[in-house]
Amino acid sequence: MRVELQQIRKSYPLPGGDGTVAALDGVDLVIESGTLCILKGPSGSGKTTLLSVISGLSRPTSGSVLLDGTVVRNPLDRQRGMVAHGFQEAVFIPELTVVENLLLPALRCGDRLAVDRGERLLEAFGLGEMFDVPPAALSGGEKRRLNLARSLFLPPRLLLIDEPAAYLDDGWQVKAMEMIIREVRDARATLVMATHTPLPGDEGFRHILMHKGKVIDDGTSDY
Numbered sequence: 001m002r003v004e005l006q007q008i009r010k011s012y013p014l015p016g017g018d019g020t021v022a023a024l025d026g027v028d029l030v031i032e033s034g035t036l037c038i039l040k041g042p043s044g045s046g047k048t049t050l051l052s053v054i055s056g057l058s059r060p061t062s063g064s065v066l067l068d069g070t071v072v073r074n075p076l077d078r079q080r081g082m083v084a085h086g087f088q089e090a091v092f093i094p095e096l097t098v099v100e101n102l103l104l105p106a107l108r109c110g111d112r113l114a115v116d117r118g119e120r121l122l123e124a125f126g127l128g129e130m131f132d133v134p135p136a137a138l139s140g141g142e143k144r145r146l147n148l149a150r151s152l153f154l155p156p157r158l159l160l161i162d163e164p165a166a167y168l169d170d171g172w173q174v175k176a177m178e179m180i181i182r183e184v185r186d187a188r189a190t191l192v193m194a195t196h197t198p199l200p201g202d203e204g205f206r207h208i209l210m211h212k213g214k215v216i217d218d219g220t221s222d223y
């Protein structure tokens, strides 16, 4: 999926209602379909906000988001375009088990192939013994792995991940990155991952650098 951002601004009210802070300050960016990107920049530079705006979880104050050339205005438009995200703080349904949380999109159709794929993904993310426990019983790293598995379950055309390494030990950082890259390449999807630390296996990625709400290097010159 091709992503195009035109003059995106996002402001938040300052605490106390005295003015606003510009989390995004006029971002123009084009990411061609199938590109694997790292979004870098210091804490507070706007990486999470940018991912939220692309995913539709947050509306820009002004500017346009185009997916495959079409302006999108709400999360449902994105669902049709298969946008998935693995943000740091995952929300799971507490009454459902781990495997049910992952399979939720397939439960209604009961498609056996989808169920097999979901179970394989959970096993690949080291959750093979955890199918039937509630998400509350998982550790921080296990929850993170469930969240990543869930973001890959319906092969996305655009995958947005905030801090993929968060809560993962070194071994799982490497394995999770391998899995993400393999699935994204198989699906010929576009990948944007925000991080301020180098990620294992990110060689050959396009590196986009943010600073104070702006893209200061879009990574096309050395890509």
Ligand SMILES: Nc1ncnc2c1ncn2[C@@H]1O[C@H](COP(=O)(O)OP(=O)(O)OP(=O)(O)O)[C@@H](O)[C@H]1O
Pocket (backbone or CB within 6 Å): 012, 013, 021, 022, 023, 041, 042, 043, 044, 045, 046, 047, 048, 049, 050, 196
């Ligand atoms: N909901 C919010 N309300 C008010 N200000 C916000 C909100 N979300 C983000 N901000 C502000 O917008 C700016 C950009 O934040 P953002 O979380 O996008 O940065 P980031 O680059 O992802 O940072 P980090 O690497 O620490 O996660 C920061 O100044 C932050 O304080």
